Amino acid sequence: MIQLLTPQHWKDYELIDCGDFEKLERFGHIILIRPEPQAVWGKQLSESEWQRLHHIRFKGRSATAGDWIKKNPKTPDRWHISYRNNDVEIRFRLALTSFKHVGIFPEQAVNWDYILSCIKTFKTSQPRVLNLFAYTGGASLIARAAGADTTHVDSIKQVVTWANENQELSGLKDIRWVVEDALKFVKRELKRGKTYHGIILDPPAYGHGPNGEKWKLEDNIREMMQDVVQLLDREEHFLILNTYSLGFSSVIVENLIRQAQPQADQLETGELYLQAKAGSKLPLGVFGKFCKTGSK
DSSP, X not given: OEEXXXXXXXXXXXXXXXXXXXXXXXXXXXXXXXXXXXXXXXXXXXXXXXXXHOSEEEEESSSSOEEEEESSTTSOSXXXXXEEOSSOEEEEEEEOOTTSOOSOOGGGHHHHHHHHHHHHHOSSSSOEXXXXXXXXXXXXXXXXXXXXXXXXXXXXXXXXXXXXXXXXXXXXXXXXXXXXXXXXXXXXXXXXXXXXXXXXXXXXXXXXXXXSOEEEHHHHHHHHXXXXXXXXXXXXXXXXXXXXXXXXXXXXXXXXXXXXXXXXXXXXXXXXXXXXXXXXXXXXXXXXXXXXXXXX
């Protein structure tokens, strides 16, 4: 059964409306308009309402860059938000980047809650969790806040520095930071005989390692999955594969996981979406996840 899941605990984030290839969203006290290639339908709210509500709009100059246009020049370029579920609270520093992102993917809160629920059922007092393609570290922060010995891997040094800022904002410490190509890191951990109780993968469609290594999702994900399942602790573990790539369905993710880990218990697959206040659902990637737990 393919699941459709949306975050349940956000207070500092809200999707207000989406359509006509744009989204209107609130991050804390600041409302942004950003491009959204999935929003092929029309807006629910009027154009004048979008204009009235927003503080900053992103205007693309090319496929990979653009400019932020502020209604009020005093609106800050950086600000903080928090995410709190029933058990933990983490904090993020947001910023206006040249490629339309602000440092967080709000739909990932669904996966953060799953990480926490799995760790809570483990017998292991300090499970080891590996976060690959880890970006600014939402999953790393959640795992660490839940008491896990957490390793965060991303190929971009500036992003790892940003994740470390989020760790400090969240009142956490001792996440292990690794700036490296994710596939290279996994292969080295295999050689070392390392194991993890939890592994999170959120690979991009395209990417580059720090030494020019090339990543293309459809070309490299099968090798990655075949390797990464060998790092899972045999007794108790979870794995999350999340992808955001047009044309990549949850059935593809299911096939990848089942082939790499035929004995995966309680495999769940589906689509993440954000529910707009105005009514539309915005799809934002597909996932596959499974959890094998001990009983306390």
